[in-house]
Amino acid sequence: MAREPERPEGAAVPDVAEGESRDSRLVWNPFLGEWTGLAPGRMSRRELTTECPFCADLTSGRVPPGTRAWVRPNDFPAFRPPVGECLILIYSDQHDRTFADLAVADVVRVIGLWRQVYRDLAPKYAAVMSWETSGAAIGQTQFHPHGQTYGLSIMPDTLVRELAYVEQSQAAGRGCPFCAELRAELDGPRLVHAGAHWVGFVPAYARYPYQVRLTPRRHTSAMDGVDGEGEEAVELAGILPRLVRAYNAAFQAPMPYMLALHQLGDARFHVHFELLPVGRAPGKLKLAASSEMAWDFWVNDSLPEAKAAELRDLLAKERAE
Ligand SMILES: [Zn+2]
Numbered sequence: 001m002a003r004e005p006e007r008p009e010g011a012a013v014p015d016v017a018e019g020e021s022r023d024s025r026l027v028w029n030p031f032l033g034e035w036t037g038l039a040p041g042r043m044s045r046r047e048l049t050t051e052c053p054f055c056a057d058l059t060s061g062r063v064p065p066g067t068r069a070w071v072r073p074n075d076f077p078a079f080r081p082p083v084g085e086c087l088i089l090i091y092s093d094q095h096d097r098t099f100a101d102l103a104v105a106d107v108v109r110v111i112g113l114w115r116q117v118y119r120d121l122a123p124k125y126a127a128v129m130s131w132e133t134s135g136a137a138i139g140q141t142q143f144h145p146h147g148q149t150y151g152l153s154i155m156p157d158t159l160v161r162e163l164a165y166v167e168q169s170q171a172a173g174r175g176c177p178f179c180a181e182l183r184a185e186l187d188g189p190r191l192v193h194a195g196a197h198w199v200g201f202v203p204a205y206a207r208y209p210y211q212v213r214l215t216p217r218r219h220t221s222a223m224d225g226v227d228g229e230g231e232e233a234v235e236l237a238g239i240l241p242r243l244v245r246a247y248n249a250a251f252q253a254p255m256p257y258m259l260a261l262h263q264l265g266d267a268r269f270h271v272h273f274e275l276l277p278v279g280r281a282p283g284k285l286k287l288a289a290s291s292e293m294a295w296d297f298w299v300n301d302s303l304p305e306a307k308a309a310e311l312r313d314l315l316a317k318e319r320a321e
């Protein structure tokens with residue numbers, strides 16, 4: 001359970017943009033020990049427009065011609081400084097591609113964006129959350145390949161809980177639990193990827209059947225500690241879209257998924273990616289329903305060992321093609 005943090009200064013956000021809500025705010029839920037964001041201005045955001053606002057960055061000259069990947073402000077930000085900051089990370093200049101279609105060099109550029117937004121936002125905010133939501137079934141509204149980043153003046157509860165476990169593990173003399181977990185999974189049945197620099201596995205406690213945690217072998221707390229040009233970035237740029245392609249093969253269609261980058265400025269933390277694919281079988285989704293939403297009690301309709309074996313096969317087939 002999260003401890004109640006100091007209420008951030010300016011927790012009610014003065015709004016400056018025309019036509020948007022003036023009521024964005026962060027509200028502490030004392031019952032659950034977590035923050036909720038209220039951002040009514042998001043209700044009027046663009047949805048399924050025919051004109052792509054991200055392609056327009058190139059045609060309007062907002063970014064220089066020839067730019068392949070870039071960061072832009074979210075035109076409908078949930079929060080504004082000093083409470084938070086909302087950015088869009090454009091993965092490619094080509095509208096019709098997806099993250100799974102990107103070549104290694106393209107994903108290395110995306111990794112550069114993750115590092116750039118972390119460096120820009122980490123000095124100002126308690127947490128920098130970068131993610132991608134892929135699939136209309138789970139709320140994607142723009143189909144140009146992109147991700148998002150929030151800098152937030154509070155720590156979201158998942159990071160509070162992960163850091164609390166790190167502190168507990170360190171205090172008990174067991175060191176970093178993420179380092180321990182990847183060592184334990186390396187020879188185990190839940191392993192999905194054992195690279196020179198990254199280890200991927202279906203966590204023993206996975207909520208989604210095909211969930212994968214991808215952790216760098218080298219202990220570093222955030223993306224600014226990952227070598228953005230060298231082998232660490234190249235391996236990461238290869239395995240991330242390969243995992244998404246394996247998901248698509250398992251689902252026999254583009255599988256809706258969330259890709260979340262957990263990182264913190266605290267050196268004890270260990271950066272990792274959480275891939276949360278929502279499919280559980282071809283055409284079938286695992287939706288968070290009453291047990292999950294009303295009790296935060298997740299029931300996974302499969303065993304991580306079985307799904308890890310399936311993913312290993314799909315990755316091997318994909319490599320062979
Ligand atoms: Zn576009």
Ligand SMILES: [Zn+2]
Binds near residue numbers: 178
């Ligand atoms: Zn570690």
